[in-house]
Each structure stands twice: as structure tokens, then as C-alpha cells.
Amino acid sequence: MDRHFFVAWLFFSSLQVFVAPENAIEIxxxxxDCKVTSRYAHTVITSRVANRANESKEALxxxxxxxxxxxxxxxxxxxxxxxxxxxxxxxxxxxQYDAAVSQGQSAGLVKSTGRKLExxxxxxxxxxxxxxxxxxxxxxxxxxxxxxxxxxxKVKPKQLVKHFQIDxxxxxxxxxSALETESTFITNELNNALTKVQNETKAHISFKPxxxxxxxxxxxxxxxxxGDFLIRYDVKRSETAGDIQIVNGYFVHYFAPSQxxxxxxxxxxxxxxxxxxxxxxxxxxxxxxxxILEDLNPEDYFSLVLFNGTVRLWTSSLLQATEDNVERAKRxxxxxxxxxxxxxxxxxxxxxxxxxxxxxxxxxPDQSISMIILLTDGQxxxxxxxxxxxxxxxxxxxxxxxxxxxxxxxxxxxxxFLEKMALENGGVARRIYxxxxxxxxxxxxxxxxxxxxxKEIEMKYPDNTVLEITQNNxxxxxxxxxxxxxxxLGNDVDDLPVExxxxxxxxxxxxxxxxxIREKEQVFQHxxxxxxxxxxxxxxxxxxxxxxxxxxSADGEQQETLEAQVLNISLKFGFVTPLTSMVVTKPDAQxxxxxxxxxxxxxxxxxxxxxSGMKKSSRIVGGSNPHDNSRRYPFSFPSRSRIAGGKSFFGxxxxxxxxxxxxxxxxxYDHPQTGFFITAAQGNAPSHSSIMCYYADxxxxxxxxxxxxxxxxxxxxxxxxxxxxxxxxxxxPICLNINGQLQTPITLLTDTEKGIxxxxxxxxxxxxxxxxxxxxxxxxxxxxxMGEIILNDQGNVNSFPxxxxxxxxxxxLSFLIEKERRLSLSGADxxxxxVYYMKNPLNFLGLHFKNSELFSNNIVGLFGQFYSNKxxxxxxxxxxxxxxxxxxxxxxxQNKKDYRIEQGANVNFTCWSLDITP
Numbered sequence: 001m002d003r004h005f006f007v008a009w010l011f012f013s014s015l016q017v018f019v020a021p022e023n024a025i026e027i028x029x030x031x032x033d034c035k036v037t038s039r040y041a042h043t044v045i046t047s048r049v050a051n052r053a054n055e056s057k058e059a060l061x062x063x064x065x066x067x068x069x070x071x072x073x074x075x076x077x078x079x080x081x082x083x084x085x086x087x088x089x090x091x092x093x094x095x096q097y098d099a100a101v102s103q104g105q106s107a108g109l110v111k112s113t114g115r116k117l118e119x120x121x122x123x124x125x126x127x128x129x130x131x132x133x134x135x136x137x138x139x140x141x142x143x144x145x146x147x148x149x150x151x152x153x154k155v156k157p158k159q160l161v162k163h164f165q166i167d168x169x170x171x172x173x174x175x176x177s178a179l180e181t182e183s184t185f186i187t188n189e190l191n192n193a194l195t196k197v198q199n200e201t202k203a204h205i206s207f208k209p210x211x212x213x214x215x216x217x218x219x220x221x222x223x224x225x226x227g228d229f230l231i232r233y234d235v236k237r238s239e240t241a242g243d244i245q246i247v248n249g250y251f252v253h254y255f256a257p258s259q260x261x262x263x264x265x266x267x268x269x270x271x272x273x274x275x276x277x278x279x280x281x282x283x284x285x286x287x288x289x290x291x292i293l294e295d296l297n298p299e300d301y302f303s304l305v306l307f308n309g310t311v312r313l314w315t316s317s318l319l320q321a322t323e324d325n326v327e328r329a330k331r332x333x334x335x336x337x338x339x340x341x342x343x344x345x346x347x348x349x350x351x352x353x354x355x356x357x358x359x360x361x362x363x364x365p366d367q368s369i370s371m372i373i374l375l376t377d378g379q380x381x382x383x384x385x386x387x388x389x390x391x392x393x394x395x396x397x398x399x400x401x402x403x404x405x406x407x408x409x410x411x412x413x414x415x416x417f418l419e420k421m422a423l424e425n426g427g428v429a430r431r432i433y434x435x436x437x438x439x440x441x442x443x444x445x446x447x448x449x450x451x452x453x454x455k456e457i458e459m460k461y462p463d464n465t466v467l468e469i470t471q472n473n474x475x476x477x478x479x480x481x482x483x484x485x486x487x488x489l490g491n492d493v494d495d496l497p498v499e500x501x502x503x504x505x506x507x508x509x510x511x512x513x514x515x516x517i518r519e520k521e522q523v524f525q526h527x528x529x530x531x532x533x534x535x536x537x538x539x540x541x542x543x544x545x546x547x548x549x550x551x552x553s554a555d556g557e558q559q560e561t562l563e564a565q566v567l568n569i570s571l572k573f574g575f576v577t578p579l580t581s582m583v584v585t586k587p588d589a590q591x592x593x594x595x596x597x598x599x600x601x602x603x604x605x606x607x608x609x610x611x612s613g614m615k616k617s618s619r620i621v622g623g624s625n626p627h628d629n630s631r632r633y634p635f636s637f638p639s640r641s642r643i644a645g646g647k648s649f650f651g652x653x654x655x656x657x658x659x660x661x662x663x664x665x666x667x668x669y670d671h672p673q674t675g676f677f678i679t680a681a682q683g684n685a686p687s688h689s690s691i692m693c694y695y696a697d698x699x700x701x702x703x704x705x706x707x708x709x710x711x712x713x714x715x716x717x718x719x720x721x722x723x724x725x726x727x728x729x730x731x732x733p734i735c736l737n738i739n740g741q742l743q744t745p746i747t748l749l750t751d752t753e754k755g756i757x758x759x760x761x762x763x764x765x766x767x768x769x770x771x772x773x774x775x776x777x778x779x780x781x782x783x784x785x786m787g788e789i790i791l792n793d794q795g796n797v798n799s800f801p802x803x804x805x806x807x808x809x810x811x812x813l814s815f816l817i818e819k820e821r822r823l824s825l826s827g828a829d830x831x832x833x834x835v836y837y838m839k840n841p842l843n844f845l846g847l848h849f850k851n852s853e854l855f856s857n858n859i860v861g862l863f864g865q866f867y868s869n870k871x872x873x874x875x876x877x878x879x880x881x882x883x884x885x886x887x888x889x890x891x892x893x894q895n896k897k898d899y900r901i902e903q904g905a906n907v908n909f910t911c912w913s914l915d916i917t918p
Contacts, residue, residue: 093581185227767844
């Protein structure tokens with residue numbers, strides 16, 4: 001059976017569809033129906049596909065939906081029979097999923113795919129001339145941000161669709177004050193397919209292009225539908241205590257006052273300048289800080305803490321945001337260089353101490369809001385490195401006085417660590433994605449928290465009137481945002497009295513209102529926009545979100561109690577949440593739809609097993625190494641008869657070689673998973689007294705900020721190097737071997753002038769098993785793994801196996817696969833990146849650069865720093881040292897196997913070898 005893939009990628013409602021070029025699987029109908037009732041959105045995606053071939057084909061249905069949304073239903077209809085999805089407790093669903101995988105059946109998952117999206121996918125076999133209907137439903141409470149609610153529709157079907165329609169119905173009883181649409185692809189022809197109808201409380205936006213309107217070129221099948229379609233709106237607001245809406249015994253209360261004076265801010269910006277921030281990250285941070293500093297209000301006070309292995313406070317006291325002080329701060333930020341390690345604990349402590357000192361000395365404005373904004377891209381590597389102790393230290397030092405906002409740049413940072421620390425100190429965490437607009441992401445977050453208008457807000461409701469209520473006390477309210485409280489009303493209640501107390505900049509605020517329940521319920525009668533008891537579902541949605549947030553900063557029994565509550569509500573209302581999964585029963589398998597969290601981005605790069613075109617789930621191997629080179633770890637061996645002949649004594653994963661008389665055949669041996677090695681004294685027979693296991697750790701900080709360990713290991717440890725560095729002025733190449741954390745992305749090379757970035761991941765054999773290559777200028781990304789090669793050309797994604805030759809040219813980049821041998825990428829700059837496929841004796845990927853002298857002098861990264869001739873000094877054969885950026889490192893001259901030679905040739909060459917841990 002051939003496999004063809006139908007993909008519908010959606011996020012509220014975002015739509016992207018990919019179909020194989022043969023078009024054997026045809027999308028003949030695609031409909032997105034979104035109903036927004038009082039900010040609560042209910043979206044149904046219905047797709048009908050047909051197999052036009054005379055043989056069975058496999059169709060893959062793939063949808064990207066908002067991370068804040070919960071899937072509530074999925075079904076497939078094949079030959080008149082419907083296969084529904086069933087929501088279960090996660091373990092029960094996972095057991096069913098595991099059983100399907102063990103039988104070799106296809107199995108799909110939901111994964112996090114981007115800054116606002118997560119991906120749902122399911123595949124199904126479609127018989128010849130048969131049809132299948134897919135239907136997916138999800139729900140979400142729209143969050144007001146910077147004064148608007150936004151629906152983003154990414155339209156990218158990749159083919160002409162006979163029946164293509166997007167319908168959005170909005171009903172807001174408060175009244176719609178603003179409504180606008182925007183698109184990157186609408187032409188005059190397509191504009192005729194767009195209709196917008198609006199009255200005081202309702203709006204209907206429809207986009208329904210015909211085949212001819214979709215067609216980009218007359219007579220061809222290319223499509224104009226390729227870009228973003230935005231719907232933004234806001235509602236009318238009165239000067240009362242907000243808006244209350246009631247349906248079937250549940251209420252929701254929206255509160256977003258306008259035209260209120262803002263509090264002055266005292267802000268300490270804590271900026272990571274460690275080596276991992278070098279290159280594009282530090283440049284984007286500087287650009288963002290330039291704009292953010294310029295956006296400070298004159299009455300604000302601010303300071304800067306720049307940190308790496310050293311913590312540097314810009315000024316002894318916070319300064320007022322005058323024009324002169326802002327210019328001084330901008331010069332200070334732009335003068336920062338990225339290098340050394342990462343002392344997060346010391347930096348945050350310094351920020352708290354600075355605010356404490358100025359507050360005690362009464363140097364800051366009365367009735368001001370003090371906050372700390374942390375930006376980091378990595379883990380703590382110096383000073384206090386235990387994240388639990390760091391969280392406790394900051395919580396105890398802060399004592400709830402200042403709001404802490406944690407921004408995690410990229411995926412090397414532990415989002416869970418930052419999230420808990422932020423929540424414990426009254427703030428939030430946010431991930432900043434390593435895209436070209438990272439500077440805009442940083443500015444956008446700052447603008448969200450730049451204008452606090454109320455603090456200590458309490459939404460009060462009578463205990464005998466309201467039985468179950470979501471969070472009703474809030475520390476801060478920012479201009480352009482909104483407070484939402486939902487709850488269940490008691491029986492025989494006629495009125496709902498509300499009182500709001502808060503502190504504003506000029507005075508304390510008290511607002512009162514009494515809502516007549518019967519009158520409020522009349523508003524929603526006979527409204528076709530209602531989908532069931534939507535306020536009850538809104539209450540459940542909001543309750544789950546808030547319980548999950550509390551559990552993120554809880555421990556032990558408290559966390560278990562909160563998660564149990566989430567599970568109960570999720571099952572009752574049929575939401576796929578982090579505590580539940582949806583089992584999709586289909587003719588040949590069971591599939592599980594899981595709800596990922598933001599932290600899952602750090603350790604899950606997969607969505608499925610056993611399905612063509614999907615990667616298998618990768619396992620993160622954890623564990624800690626004793627960083628103490630004075631400690632030795634003795635152990636007892638089995639008897640000689642059990643280990644003679646090269647048998648393994650710790651299982652198949654560690655093969656300790658012995659000669660025919662049972663003696664170790666080499667003196668040093670490397671454990672491939674833990675980083676421990678073994679030494680045998682004088683090659684004696686194995687015994688408790690003569691064989692010791694220890695971990696050698698010689699600490700250093702690699703220039704460019706990659707802290708790690710330099711280890712000199714004999715040739716037996718790594719016959720193949722991880723990286724071969726051929727420098728024109730060196731007779732022998734340099735071999736670099738990596739002993740980093742498994743499956744953690746390592747920045748290997750970044751050249752901002754050339755627009756090239758290369759990252760890699762290590763597998764369990766301590767060799768590279770995945771590379772990610774990004775070309776910024778042509779906007780092309782290549783992911784290379786042992787299983788496949790994925791080419792992402794501006795959102796056009798294609799997968800290539802290692803088992804076939806392939807070649808193409810896109811946007812000036814030459815892409816060549818030599819079957820089970822290597823991938824060559826050659827750009828217009830003349831630099832060629834080669835990835836070598838090594839199947840035996842070790843499964844790994846080798847990396848090599850040709851014409852590397854063409855890199856710019858601004859190249860950085862674990863490998864990249866060695867390429868700058870200005871910073872790399874020739875080593876002495878006598879001293880056997882290499883100097884990089886002014887620091888010297890010891891090398892050993894060894895024979896290695898050259899993975900650049902045809903496999904099986906076993907050609908050795910001499911190189912200067914260095915083992916490092918990023």
C-alpha cells in the first residue's frame with residue numbers, strides 16, 4: 001500500500017494543508033466553523049477527502065491548534081461508519097497506546113510545535129475510490145492582550161479545494177466596539193470571496209473562495225491561498241463593575257476598566273550574557289532592550305543586571321528613566337559581550353538587593369510597582385546550580401515584595417524551573433522562540449506588563465449566592481488585559497451582588513453592582529451561537545487552567561491533590577488536558593491524543609511511532625555525575641569465567657573487552673551512558689583490588705561560554721571522532737569528541753554574517769544522532785536524524801529517507817543525498833556542510849565543513865570558535881596545547897577512524913584530539 005499524506009495544520013483557527021504532489025488523496029471539502037460567544041470559542045474543523053486512485057492510500061490528518069485550547073471531540077467516518085475519540089485518564093489511555101505500538105500498529109500523539117501551537121495528527125487507510133470525513137473540535141477562552149482579542153487563521157492548503165470555507169461567528173452581548181480583518185495574501189480577486197457582516201452585538205466573517213478565485217495562474221493548479229488571515233476585535237465597556245453574564249445557573253464576570261492612570265514602575269532588567277547567548281541571541285536582546293528602554297515612561301525607575309559567571313550591577317541605585325539615563329543604559333547594553341558561565345542565583349539576588357536598598361532609603365516613587373524581568377537561555381552553571389535551592393533562595397529573599405517575570409530564550413533553558421520561580425514570586429514565565437522576530441517577542445512581552453493600572457484586586461461575591469468560583473483575587477491588572485471570574489450560583493437566587501475593591505495609582509477603588517439573574521439569562525435565549533451550556537464549560541476551562549498553574553509551583557501532596565481535581569473536571573467535561581488523553585479507535589489501530597505542556601518542548605521531539613513520516617519518541621536519559629575527580633568508585637566483578645571472551649558485566653550496553661586469559665585488553669574504558677571510565681592497574685586480571693571505576697572531571701570554561709570538562713582519553717574510548725576540524729595551517733586535523741547531555745540541543749556553530757546556524761543532539765553512544773541546520777537568508781531549515789532528513793523550505797516540509805539518492809536546489813541552496821553515505825548542503829557563500837551517515841559499527845552522524853575558511857570572523861559556538869584564525873593559535877608539538885581565545889588546552893595525538901572515507905575502509909589518520917562537555 002502506498003502512503004500519501006493529507007495534512008491540515010490549524011491554529012485558532014489556523015489552517016495549513018499539505019497533500020502529496022500526485023494528489024491521489026484529494027481534499028474536496030474543508031470547512032472551519034468557529035463560534036465565539038462572550039470570548040469563549042468553539043471551533044469545529046471538518047474535512048472530506050477522497051482517494052482517486054485505483055488502490056488504497058494512507059491519508060494523514062494533521063491539525064495545529066492553540067496551546068491554550070482543549071480538544072473535546074474527534075471522529076472519523078469511513079464507509080458510513082463513525083470512529084469516535086474517547087477521553088480517558090492518561091495512564092489508561094497510554095496503556096492502550098503502548099499495546100497498539102507493541103503490535104506494530106500506527107499510533108499518534110499531540111505534540112508542541114511552536115510558540116502558540118500544538119499538533120494533532122492521525123492517519124487512516126483509504127480504500128480505492130473511497131472517502132473519509134474527519135471532524136475535530138476544540139474549545140478555548142480568548143485572552144485579551146494589548147486591548148484586543150485576536151483570531152489568527154493561517155491559510156495554506158497547498159492545492160485548490162473545491163469547497164473551501166472559513167466561517168467565524170462572534171456574539172458579544174456587551175457590544176462589539178472594534179472589528180478588523182487583515183491578510184497577507186488577499187488580492188482584489190480573493191477580496192470578493194470575503195464577506196463581513198456586523199451589527200451592535202454580532203459579527204459574521206466568511207471566506208469562501210471559488211476554485212477560480214483560488215487559482216494563482218490561469219490554467220494551472222497553483223493557489224493564492226498562502227499566508228495569514230487575522231480577525232481582531234474588542235467589546236464595549238461601561239464605567240460600572242464590569243459585565244456579568246449568566247446561563248443555566250453559571251455566571252461569568254468580565255472586568256477591564258479603561259482610561260485609568262498607570263502606576264510608575266521600578267524595573268530591574270536581569271540579562272544573561274553567558275557564552276550560550278553569543279551570536280544572534282545577544283544581538284536580538286540588545287535590539288529589544290534598545291526599544292524597551294526607549295518605551296520606559298519618564299516617571300519610571302530602572303536598572304540593569306548583566307550576568308554570566310560574574311554578576312554586574314550597572315548602577316548602585318535605580319535611575320529615573322530620563323532621556324540621558326536611557327541613552328547611558330543603551331550604551332551599556334550594547335557594550336556587553338557574551339562569554340563565560342551562567343549565575344542565575346547570584347543575578348536575581350543582586351536585583352532583589354538593589355530594590356531592597358532603594359526601597360528602604362525611600363529613593364523610589366510612592367505607590368509604584370517594582371518588578372524584575374529575567375532573560376536567560378540556559379541552565380545555572382556556576383554559583384548555586386541546584387534549581388530547587390535557587391527557587392527557595394529567591395522566594396525567601398523576595399518575600400513577595402517584587403514581581404518576577406522569567407523569559408526563557410530558546411529550548412536549552414528549563415522552562416519548568418523558570419515557571420515555578422516566576423509563579424512563586426507573583427509573575428509569569430514565557431518562552432522566547434529563536435526566530436528572526438525574537439526581538440519583537442521580547443518587546444511584545446514587555447508591553448503586556450508595561451502599564452499596571454490596578455493592584456490588590458478583590459472580586460467579592462456573597463458566599464450564600466456563589467457555590468463554586470474560580471480565582472477572584474489578583475495581584476495586578478495591566479492596561480489592555482482583562483480579569484475573568486466564573487462560578488456556579490446557588491439555588492433560588494434572584495440577584496447576584498458584586499463588589500470590586502482595588503488600589504489605583506491615585507486612590508483606592510470600590511465598585512458595586514447587582515445583577516438580576518433572570519434578566520441576564522434572557523440575553524442568551526434563542527441565540528444560535530450557544531453551544532450547550534457554554535458558561536459552565538467556560539468555568540470548567542478556567543478552573544482547569546488555574547489548577548494547573550497552581551500545581552506547577554506546588555510539591556508533594558499538594559500537587560497530587562491539585563492534579564486529582566484537574567483530572568476529575570477534565571473527565572467530567574471531556575477535555576484533553578495534561579492529565580487526560582483521547583483514545584481514537586480506528587479500523588487498524590488505536591491512537592492517543594495527549595495534551596503537551598510548554599516544558600515538553602525541551603525533551604520531546606516526536607509525535608508518533610510506527611507511522612510513516614513521523615519520528616519515534618526519543619527517551620531522555622537522566623542522571624548526575626559526581627564532579628569530584630578525587631573520588632573513586634570500586635566495584636566487584638563477576639568471576640573470570642563470566643567475563644572471559646569479552647562478555648559484558650553491566651549488560652549489553654557496556655562491553656568491557658578482555659583477552660583470552662580474562663585480562664582487560666586495554667587500560668581505559670568509557671561507559672557510554674554515565675561518563676564514567678574504568679582503569680585496570682598494569683593490565684592485571686580483573687579483581688576488586690585492581691580495577692576501579694571513577695569519573696575524571698577537570699573543570700574549565702570554553703571560550704564562547706560553554707562550560708564543561710576537558711578530558712584526555714586514550715584512543716580506545718572513541719575510535720571515531722564526533723567532529724573533524726581541518727585547518728589549512730595545521731598538518732594534522734583536530735578531532736573533537738563530545739560528552740554532553742543526551743538529547744539536549746548543543747549550539748555547534750553560529751555565523752550571523754553568513755546566516756548559518758548548526759545545532760546537534762547526542763545519542764546514547766555519545767555520538768551525534770541529530771543535526772539541525774538553519775540558513776537564515778533563504779529561510780531554509782534542515783533536520784537530519786538517523787531515521788530521515790526533513791527539509792523545511794519556508795513552511796514547505798518534505799521528508800527524505802537515507803535509503804535513496806536525492807538532489808534538488810532551492811533558493812540558491814544545493815541539497816544532495818548520497819544513499820546511506822552523506823548529505824551535502826552547499827550555499828551561495830561557497831561553504832559546504834556535510835553530514836555523514838554511519839550505520840556500523842556505531843550508529844551516529846558525523847559532521848564536516850568544506851571551505852571553512854570562508855566563515856566570517858564573528859563565528860561562535862562549540863565548534864565554530866575554532867574556525868577563527870584570529871583567535872586560534874597554532875599548538876606546539878612539544879607542549880601539545882592549543883590556544884583558543886587566549887586560553888590553552890591540552891591535546892593528545894591519536895589515531896582515529898575517518899568517517900569521511902567510505903564505510904568499511906577503516907582508514908586511520910593522525911589528529912590532535914580533545915574531549916569536551918558543552
